[in-house]
Amino acid sequence: MDRKHVVIIGGGFAGLAAAKRLANQPEVHVTLIDRRNHHLFQPLLYQVAMAGLSPAEIAAPIRSILSGAENSKVVCNEVKSLDTDRNLIVTNDGEISYDYLLMACGAKHGYFGNEHWEPFAPGLKTIEQATEIRRRVLGSFEKAEASNDSAERKKLLTFVVVGGGPTGVELAGAIGEMSRFTLSKDFRNIDPSSARVILVEAEPRILGMFDESLATKAMRFLEQLGVQIWTSSRVKNIDAEGVELADEKIQAGTVLWAAGVQASSLGKKCGFQCDRAGRIVVEKDLSVPDHSNIFVAGDQCSFIDPKSGKQLPGQAPVAAQQGRFVADTILQEVGGSTRSEFKYFDKGQMATIGRSRAIAEVGKFRFAGFFAWLVWLVVHIFFLTGFRNRFFVVLSWAWSFFTFRRGARLIVNKNWRFYETPENGPKQSGGPS
Amino acid sequence: MDRKHVVIIGGGFAGLAAAKRLANQPEVHVTLIDRRNHHLFQPLLYQVAMAGLSPAEIAAPIRSILSGAENSKVVCNEVKSLDTDRNLIVTNDGEISYDYLLMACGAKHGYFGNEHWEPFAPGLKTIEQATEIRRRVLGSFEKAEASNDSAERKKLLTFVVVGGGPTGVELAGAIGEMSRFTLSKDFRNIDPSSARVILVEAEPRILGMFDESLATKAMRFLEQLGVQIWTSSRVKNIDAEGVELADEKIQAGTVLWAAGVQASSLGKKCGFQCDRAGRIVVEKDLSVPDHSNIFVAGDQCSFIDPKSGKQLPGQAPVAAQQGRFVADTILQEVGGSTRSEFKYFDKGQMATIGRSRAIAEVGKFRFAGFFAWLVWLVVHIFFLTGFRNRFFVVLSWAWSFFTFRRGARLIVNKNWRFYETPENGPKQSGGPS
Numbered sequence: 009m010d011r012k013h014v015v016i017i018g019g020g021f022a023g024l025a026a027a028k029r030l031a032n033q034p035e036v037h038v039t040l041i042d043r044r045n046h047h048l049f050q051p052l053l054y055q056v057a058m059a060g061l062s063p064a065e066i067a068a069p070i071r072s073i074l075s076g077a078e079n080s081k082v083v084c085n086e087v088k089s090l091d092t093d094r095n096l097i098v099t100n101d102g103e104i105s106y107d108y109l110l111m112a113c114g115a116k117h118g119y120f121g122n123e124h125w126e127p128f129a130p131g132l133k134t135i136e137q138a139t140e141i142r143r144r145v146l147g148s149f150e151k152a153e154a155s156n157d158s159a160e161r162k163k164l165l166t167f168v169v170v171g172g173g174p175t176g177v178e179l180a181g182a183i184g185e186m187s188r189f190t191l192s193k194d195f196r197n198i199d200p201s202s203a204r205v206i207l208v209e210a211e212p213r214i215l216g217m218f219d220e221s222l223a224t225k226a227m228r229f230l231e232q233l234g235v236q237i238w239t240s241s242r243v244k245n246i247d248a249e250g251v252e253l254a255d256e257k258i259q260a261g262t263v264l265w266a267a268g269v270q271a272s273s274l275g276k277k278c279g280f281q282c283d284r285a286g287r288i289v290v291e292k293d294l295s296v297p298d299h300s301n302i303f304v305a306g307d308q309c310s311f312i313d314p315k316s317g318k319q320l321p322g323q324a325p326v327a328a329q330q331g332r333f334v335a336d337t338i339l340q341e342v343g344g345s346t347r348s349e350f351k352y353f354d355k356g357q358m359a360t361i362g363r364s365r366a367i368a369e370v371g372k373f374r375f376a377g378f379f380a381w382l383v384w385l386v387v388h389i390f391f392l393t394g395f396r397n398r399f400f401v402v403l404s405w406a407w408s409f410f411t412f413r414r415g416a417r418l419i420v421n422k423n424w425r426f427y428e429t430p431e432n433g434p435k436q437s438g439g440p441s
Numbered sequence: 442m443d444r445k446h447v448v449i450i451g452g453g454f455a456g457l458a459a460a461k462r463l464a465n466q467p468e469v470h471v472t473l474i475d476r477r478n479h480h481l482f483q484p485l486l487y488q489v490a491m492a493g494l495s496p497a498e499i500a501a502p503i504r505s506i507l508s509g510a511e512n513s514k515v516v517c518n519e520v521k522s523l524d525t526d527r528n529l530i531v532t533n534d535g536e537i538s539y540d541y542l543l544m545a546c547g548a549k550h551g552y553f554g555n556e557h558w559e560p561f562a563p564g565l566k567t568i569e570q571a572t573e574i575r576r577r578v579l580g581s582f583e584k585a586e587a588s589n590d591s592a593e594r595k596k597l598l599t600f601v602v603v604g605g606g607p608t609g610v611e612l613a614g615a616i617g618e619m620s621r622f623t624l625s626k627d628f629r630n631i632d633p634s635s636a637r638v639i640l641v642e643a644e645p646r647i648l649g650m651f652d653e654s655l656a657t658k659a660m661r662f663l664e665q666l667g668v669q670i671w672t673s674s675r676v677k678n679i680d681a682e683g684v685e686l687a688d689e690k691i692q693a694g695t696v697l698w699a700a701g702v703q704a705s706s707l708g709k710k711c712g713f714q715c716d717r718a719g720r721i722v723v724e725k726d727l728s729v730p731d732h733s734n735i736f737v738a739g740d741q742c743s744f745i746d747p748k749s750g751k752q753l754p755g756q757a758p759v760a761a762q763q764g765r766f767v768a769d770t771i772l773q774e775v776g777g778s779t780r781s782e783f784k785y786f787d788k789g790q791m792a793t794i795g796r797s798r799a800i801a802e803v804g805k806f807r808f809a810g811f812f813a814w815l816v817w818l819v820v821h822i823f824f825l826t827g828f829r830n831r832f833f834v835v836l837s838w839a840w841s842f843f844t845f846r847r848g849a850r851l852i853v854n855k856n857w858r859f860y861e862t863p864e865n866g867p868k869q870s871g872g873p874s
Contacts, residue, residue: 045583045850062495069850071627081629084583101587150478150517154534194504196514403836417478417502 011079012342014335015097015106016040017087017274019047019070021324022112022306025331031077035342038080039104041097045069045084046135049392051324052401053132054175057141058182059190059417065400066392067135087113090278092299108301108338111274111288112331115307115322118270118285125246129263132175141264145183146417148261149191152198164261165203168251170243171267172207172214174359177226179264180207181361184233189363190417205235206258208251210242210267215359215367217321222367225376229361243267269322271308283310283319292349294334303337305330313352320352324391329353358384444512445775447768448530448539449473450520450707452480452503454757455545455739458764464510468775471513472537474530477567478502478517482825484757485834486565487608490574491615492623492850498833499825500568520546523711525732541734541771544707544721545764548740548755551703551718558679562696565608574697578616579850581694582624585631597694598636601684603676604700605640605647607792610659612697613640614794617666622796623850638668639691641684643675643700648792648800650754655800658809662794676700702755704741716743716752725782727767736770738763746785753785757824762786791817 014030016023019042030038046067055061071082085099096103117131130137130144145167152164165187169180187203194200207214207230214237215223227237238253245252250260271286280296281289287310288296294309296302306327311320320326333350341347356370358380366381368374375383389402447463449456452475463471479500488494504515518532529536550564563570563577578600585597598620602613617638624633640647640663647670648656660670671686678685683693704719713729714722720743721729727742729735739760744753753759766783774780789803791813799814801807808816822835 045579062497064495064850069627072850075627082627083587085587146478154516154518194502194508194515400833400836403833417497417505 012036012107012338013105014038014108014110014338015104016110016112017097018042018112018114018306018308019044019082020050020112020114020306021327022114022309022331022334023110024070024073025328026110026112026305026335027074027077027080027331029332029335030080030339031074032079033339034079035339036079036108038077039083039106040070040074040080041083041085041087041099041104042070043084043086044134045071047073048135050133051388052392053135053138054178054182056135056138057132057145057179058186059142059146060182061401061404063135063139065404087274090274090302092278092302095301106301109303110331110334111272111296111302111304111308112306112327113272113274113308115269115271115285115287117265118268119265120268122246125265128246128248129170129251129265131265132179141179144262145186149187149195149198149200149203151261153195154197159259161198162204163250163259165198165200166250166258166260166262167203167205168208168258168260168263169206170208170246170251170263170265172209172211172237172239173217173266174215174357176207176209176264176266177215177230177359177361179266180205180235181230181233181365184230184235185362188234201234203234205233206260207235207237208241208243208253209237209239212240214239217357218359218367218369219374222369222374222376226359226361226367229365229376233362269307275304275308285310293337293347294330294350303334305334311350315352321357323357325355326352358387360384445469445540445771446538447471447541447543447771448537449543449545450530451475451545451547451739451741452477452515453483453545453547453739454760455547455742455764455767456543457503457506458761459543459545459738459768460507460510460513460764462765462768463513463772464507465512466772467512468772469512469541471510472516472539473503473507473513474516474518474520474532474537475503476517476519478504479568480506481568483566484821485825486568486571487611487615489568489571490565490578490612491619492575492579493615494834494837496568496572498837520707523707523735525711525735528734539734542736543764543767544705544729544735544737544741545739545760546705546707546741548702548704548718548720550698551701552698553701555679558698561679561681562603562684562698564698565612574612577695578619582620582628582631582633582636584694586628587630592692594631595637596683596692598631598633599683599691599693599695600636600638601641601691601693601696602639603641603679603684603696603698605642605644605670605672606650606699607648607790609640609642609697609699610648610663610792610794612699613638613668614663614666614798617663617668618795621667634667636667638666639693640668640670641674641676641686642670642672645673647672650790651792651800651802652807655802655807655809659792659794659800662798662809666795702740708737708741718743726770726780727763727783736767738767744783748785754790756790758788759785791820793817 014036016026024047027040030036047070049066052066056063074080088098090097096105116133119125148164152161155161167183169176184205187200191200213223241253251258251263275282275288288304289310290304294303307322313320337347358368360366364378364381366384367376368380368383447469449459457480460473463469480503482499485499489496507513521531523530529538549566552558563573581597585594588594600616602609620633620636646656674686684691708715708721721737722743723737727736740755746753770780791801793799797811797814799817800809801813801816
């Protein structure tokens, strides 16, 4: 039987959505390649970083998600390069040929050419980065408790989050909440609620993709959790001492990076046309120009929405819709039909602040506060892959909500000795290649 | 008020039991020092290694366990040495003086002078080691799936556990179960149930501390899970190729070490009299000879039980009883009473094999099979610290039991790229100092 071989690089939202759509379709067989053995529900990764959830609660083995797809194979390996002339991908373990290729390699954090900031201000894209951030935040409180120097204590209890998008807002809100509620009774020498949390944003306002009224509400919520919001503040430098802005230097023990992403380098390596963030510019059917059997979806894809005239954002719903569209396109083409154009169906967007507040925008409707948070909750639980994860996350949240505690306050890592100063910081293992 | 200062080194079962007993006692104030921020429920650590539980489910922040103890302080730091003349302990951050000292620093795995085996055969004492073992076991199946070489595949699917005590039995049983049930449908090129699991024991039989009839039952249970048991087999060498015995060499992709422990080196450093495993030999009241204000409890303590004439084993109940005894002794002495002698109350012992079998010995009663497993379950849940952990562990188990799945099948670590051969293996971060 002459079944077409579809190779999917990346088991994120885009790749997995495509693989699920192609599962058990008789016209194709599928190989999904990922460097990691697990699919990660990134929208909740900040909760792992903030000790609210365990890694296993928001991740599931790709192999196990696709175990019922008998035409599909999962390969845990790294893609080194493509040979588009011969329709081959090159991995660490040899070559794999494809009839159709879906590139869904995602993005990691980008530092706009200042990659040397990374050790001092880790981003949040992988589980390792999340546990590293957890280690730094909890470790700062521990070091402050042990310190007798008031200036050092102030520095250790200063947390700076760079980037006022949804991730930055979620991180800053969670640190504010943790210091005010979760940790309040556990220390003897410091008062965790005296911690300073500063959210730094280069633009004149935070949450630029949201309506201004909602962004203002989010600012109020953050301020109630003790978060200071510094807008129109561009970062000049980040080092072991803290963050340098145009006119001020913030001494900070912990700096987190939530500004800017950089797509996987595979696009550039292949000589495809990429935008500034390294995303591959695609045709209206999400294929690569002059390579009609290669598609790109998710954070790696640069696609201008004809409706809004804007670049589609790097969000899970975009990735999943693109992945499904590519799978459908392949199935149509194998079945003899012509291709259609990708249309994004915008279901709205959300961000959460602390333990019981959120903002949400659905079409013309706007919500803020507790009701929006309930909507956020239901949506995230609904889309979380795997019944077990869903069930356990609900329980973890219920427990945290009613007790104000966080269940996963472990400092673990190869570099768990936070009291030894990591001069150059631990090496990040993060981000797709 | 002249309260005595009690310093406890180590937040394991012994240290925590003492700290709980001393909590809010007006005659003393307490400082508990640990290098880690969390108390670890070690009896269930093998389940983290075997992807059944998440680290946060069997660990709790020491700070949070003791947050209600207003006379107690938790310090996250490493003890470098003691100055017994001046009653001081020396940490990375300076000195702390004590009136009474409890040393409860525990033990790590010992390789009988072959410490160079450690990279090839990690032990199981810390969360980092557990996730490392998880990475190796799951990674071996992934590598075997990717391999085209049948000899290499056979090597990768061979798992050797060295040491036939309870931990070795639990690890071997869990690997057997995982390969036969959990992973059976997830791979396309290999049959996980063809994996070989070999339990190597130097003595003529496994589970030497149990009655022979129970050990025989445990062997039957293990064999039903496909585990081969090689007794009277002494390990001559371990390297990247596998395990060398007196008369045979086993090519194995994964070797785990569950034989022999070595107590914290702090005892030797202080010049105290230690036994071969580095445990401090103590008086009948658990104090160090000639240092009546220094006590030792738990795995670091060498104590011959007058009843049995044998060394007390390195188990949680022993540690907890010793910790409580030391706390009581201090309170009595501060109150003007004389000291009594430590008496161990033996409640029995248990080991579990796979998902629904165990052996248990309580006084003269012996159980094996499903009922023993239920007893094991109830006892472990009862003693697990913290309501949340208990609740979530029950749910994780219920889920695994009814679905045959494992919830925490994540390959995470700094060195998560299991497909790159770690020539010298990752450095172990484990074990108390």
